[in-house]
Amino acid sequence: MSATIEIASPAPKGRTEARTKTWAAVGMLPFALFAAIFLIIPTALLMVGAFLDREGHFTLANLGELFTNPTIVSSFWLSIKVSFASALGGALVGFFVAYAIILGGLPGWMRGAVMTFSGVASNFAGIPLAFAFLATLGRVGLVTVLLRDWLGFNLYATGFNILSFFGLTLVYLYFQIPLMVLVIAPAMDGLKKEWREANAVLGGTNADYWRRIALPILFPSILGATLLLFANAFGAVATAYALTGSSLPIIPIQLMAQIRGDVLNNPNLGYAIAFGMVVITSLSSGAYIWLRSYSERWVR
Known part of the structure; x- marks a missing residue:
């Protein structure tokens, strides 16, 4: 008697890859649905609304007001200046903290502590952040009172005001x-030891290394991170509104006024303002993505 043993043949490679791709696509469905509901569809609606008047007719008047309405123009410039100042300051300080x-x-535990704090602080905004700064640097804030009573230094006598351009930038x-620390840290980790060693072998100093090797390699990452910080600040509204109300009318606050209809009530003009904000933030974010992909060539 002879026994026959049947061995199951493995599934074809092409069928296995197709099944894997199918499950990967299914896994992406929740994210795609989320992006469609909260990003793609609202963006499409505001782009359509920006070109309509109150009666639903096509018009370019809403976009025209972005360039002719002095209130809107000044609000855009104020937002750009606050975003630029906070992005530049955040990039400069964050770079040296990351370094x-x-x-x-420094001891290794400090990196873990700073990175953990940066992850929390980069998402701490809105009403809690505004209250924290008012309680710290307001006219009767803790630091303000301590400086006045213990050192005889009146902070507000110098012209400082937390409810101002400088105050909002500081907040x-x-x-x-912290966001700069999180973004630039991987780029610094990508600096290879061989580059510093080669610089030393060729007689270069530490200054030569940073001027001719490290900074040119890090520059796209630094510039891209600065653009990301600009976009991050340009779209922030809760912190500024909770801190200053309407006394410092940055463009997101103007957008709220148009949509909510407190005194002004032109939703379509609000759509146009939002469209202008989307264009500015998209350009900044797009440049950041391009610069990041460019800088990653050096650290692979």
Whole structure:
């Protein structure tokens, strides 16, 4: 008697790959649905609404007001200046913080602590952040009172005001600096030891290394991170509204006024303002993505 053993043949490779891709596509469905409901569809609706008047007729008047209405123009410029100042300050300070914890020779536990704090602080905004700064640097804030009573230094006598351009920029730095640390840290980690060693072998100093090797390699990442910080600050509204109300009318607050209809009530003009904000933030974010992909060539 002879026994026959049947061995199951493996599934064809093409069928296995197709099944894997199918399950991968199914896994992407929740994200695609979320993006469609909260990003794609609202963006499409505001783009359509920006070109309609109150009666639903096509018009370019809403977009024209973005360039001719002095209130809207000044609000755009104010938002751009606040975003630029906070992005520049956040990039500068965040770069040196990242350098200290990654390349500065500090204890290893400090990197973990700073990165954990940065992850939390970069998302701390809105009413809690505004209240924290008012309780700290307001006219009767803790630091203000301590400086006045213990050191005899009146902070507000110098012209400082938390409810001003400088004050709002200072508040924005609270989440801009940690975000810069999170974004630039991987780029600093990508600096290879062989580059520093080669510089030393060729007789280069530490200054030569940073001027000719490290900074040129990091520059696209630094510039891209700065653009990301700009976009992050340009779209922020809750912190500014809770801190200053309408006394510092940045463009997101103007958008709220048009949509909510407190005194002004032109939703279609609000759509046009939102469309202009989307264009500016998209350009900044797009440039950041391109610069990031460019810089990643060096750290692969």
